[in-house]
Ligand code: ADP
């Protein structure tokens with residue numbers, strides 16, 4: 001095949017110029033794929049593959065008509081191929097072909113998908129995987145362009161997940177970072193493309209970005225060099241792939257993580273923000289609250305949800321808008337009705353810049369621009385709305401420029417233009433004098449032609465006369481057989497049909513030439529004028545984006561207001577304090593399908609860590625997710641499903657569901673669970689909300705409980721994040737006695753006559769029993785087995801004891817949870833004064849009451865305890881070294897016996 005010449009040879013040599021997986025080449029009225037490409041395309045798209053013989057060999061070939069290429073391209077790109085497109089053009093000696101663009105997931109203009117379609121680049125600063133990262137995101141279908149800094153690889157991944165790009169260009173350093181690339185693949189559906197390394201070079205990128213958006217803008221962005229490098233690479237890629245949309249990228253915005261709530265990938269998935277755990281979009285939080293009328297509004301709402309904010313002023317503006325809209329029901333309906341006629345201005349602007357907008361697209365621009373004053377009118381004539389931020393939102397775009405552009409389009413465009421732009425019929429009369437003359441002449445000839453049949457009938461007394469045209473015969477007079485003999489002499493016969501004859505005349509031929517000339521002239525002139533008009537629209541891309549943004553904002557706010565009004569949601573009071581109080585809260589999604597039992601939450605500085613217990617299926621997970629969703633919605637600016645809510649702004653929401661629960665869905669391993677827990681422990685702050693659902697459950701009991709225990713201590717003592725921790729490790733409920741900010745809540749269940757009724761009500765305090773064995777009992781497991789398991793549990797408890805470290809920083813407390821007695825003993829734990837250890841005891845019996853009495857309460861922490869004698873210290877050290885996980889119960893008993901003996905032997 002390498003020897004191929006002729007058309008296949010041309011194909012193959014073009015193929016060498018591109019690194020796209022597939023090439024399609026225009027051959028006359030078709031785009032053809034040859035060789036392996038033809039086979040691939042045939043297989044992927046069910047396209048017929050034929051054989052093309054060329055100079056003695058034969059090659060597979062598959063083709064599509066030029067006008068049908070778009071859907072094929074789209075389908076191929078969606079299957080992950082990048083497709084180079086070579087066009088044919090005329091030259092002095094025949095024709096030549098050239099690759100004009102490469103279609104990739106991120107540069108596919110022909111999308112009908114409502115979602116944003118981001119092309120992203122991610123660059124590591126010189127620190128490599130530990131240093132700063134920079135990202136850029138461009139949606140070429142709307143012209144949106146964002147850059148962001150990220151502190152480290154994790155944050156970069158979080159941003160990538162947030163924007164869920166369809167294509168990612170990794171920077172040069174990242175290409176060898178397999179772990180990072182692996183995570184990109186795992187967390188996004190993006191295609192990874194290795195774009196020219198040079199375009200990432202800082203100087204070159206900086207120039208490119210400066211040229212595109214203006215030097216000053218770039219300097220004002222305040223992002224670090226890696227983000228600029230990423231932006232430069234994106235620009236170069238868009239240019240190289242030849243979509244011609246660079247001009248629609250008029251504005252670059254910095255996306256500052258600071259003002260945004262950290263939502264890592266796992267959290268977005270756990271909270272089912274945009275898709276459920278099963279990957280459906282139905283049943284997600286977004287689909288539940290989305291009542292937008294336009295695709296741009298839907299995109300914006302989704303963006304809000306994925307990027308909750310921390311800025312009170314931003315959130316309050318949205319809240320006030322929603323408050324006004326939710327009480328002004330009629331005006332709201334009017335706005336939504338108006339919006340339902342809107343087209344996607346940002347996308348239209350992009351098509352205008354790319355030169356692919358047709359006359360109908362420009363009509364859509366015209367009609368959508370007309371909606372802005374209509375919305376403004378509705379808003380200003382309703383006192384409540386007039387007084388709300390909505391007035392300002394619709395005033396943000398340059399209303400005068402928008403109205404000028406609207407008028408210009410209204411004067412130019414014909415009412416019902418065809419979708420082709422080369423055949424005339426696009427523009428109105430009165431728009432251009434020269435065009436008017438052509439149209440006049442054209443219509444005059446047309447009238448002559450239209451009335452010819454009647455005239456001929458009358459003049460020559462003929463019946464059954466029609467005048468028509470077709471490709472081969474041109475214009476002709478058709479006369480029925482019966483009358484054909486009576487035609488005048490100057491009729492020239494051109495064809496005999498079964499029942500009629502076709503004639504032409506000199507006059508008709510002359511008019512035909514004229515009509516063809518005028519048609520061509522009109523088509524050319526209209527196309528020229530149309531292109532000028534389209535260019536002027538393209539010049540206003542930024543204006544269109546502004547208007548589009550205003551419409552989308554009104555749409556998104558109306559959607560939130562509609563949902564709030566229909567579901568009895570309330571405006572939460574947002575504040576920067578520490579109090580999180582939700583009165584009669586509900587889960588926003590579950591309440592749609594279930595008779596939901598509302599629940600309260602109360603957390604603050606003193607009560608910052610809730611251990612949530614309760615039997616399986618009682619509602620623990622739902623309760624915690626409900627809290628997370630309500631906080632998230634509040635920081636979207638939305639109303640929330642509750643009777644009343646006071647919400648302290650958080651800087652991040654982190655959730656982690658134990659591997660066991662996720663294993664059921666086949667997506668997680670214990671390793672993943674732990675690396676995500678680790679991520680939370682590294683990133684959460686005092687201002688974060690942390691939801692841990694059965695963490696530690698994915699491993700053996702001892703491991704699991706140890707991890708749960710120590711994570712709790714760490715979150716409580718070091719991070720001090722607001723935390724809800726659902727656990728079936730009943731032991732954890734004992735922590736509340738010792739760690740001052742920990743409180744127990746449980747989901748109540750009622751048990752009567754052996755039946756458990758779930759009340760779904762969350763109450764203070766720990767659940768009163770460990771339910772596992774109880775459930776086994778209820779399920780009819782034979783009595784001896786149940787009894788024996790109680791026995792074993794008892795034994796297990798006797799054989800281990802866990803120490804709780806922590807307390808308020810001024811009074812660290814050490815305690816032992818004695819599992820055999822179910823009590824906790826505490827004492828001070830300041831290492832420096834050598835005190836604190838005396839309260840630690842392994843004694844499972846007699847001294848419990850005593851040490852409990854002296855250990856409980858604040859007093860124990862304040863008293864300075866006497867120093868220990870060396871023998872006791874030695875015993876304690878040995879005890880500390882004793883690893884209960886690796887020592888068998890028998891050995892443990894023996895060791896403990898030995899330790900006790902040593903204590904007895906003390907002087
Ligand atoms: P757990 O985590 O305790 O095992 P889940 O939170 O998974 O329990 O809830 C179990 C079931 O109970 C789910 O089907 C959920 O929809 C339902 N449920 C949970 N909380 C409530 C509530 N407050 N009102 C009504 N149904 C609820």
Ligand code: MG
Pocket residue numbers: 620621622661693
């Ligand atoms: Mg659960």
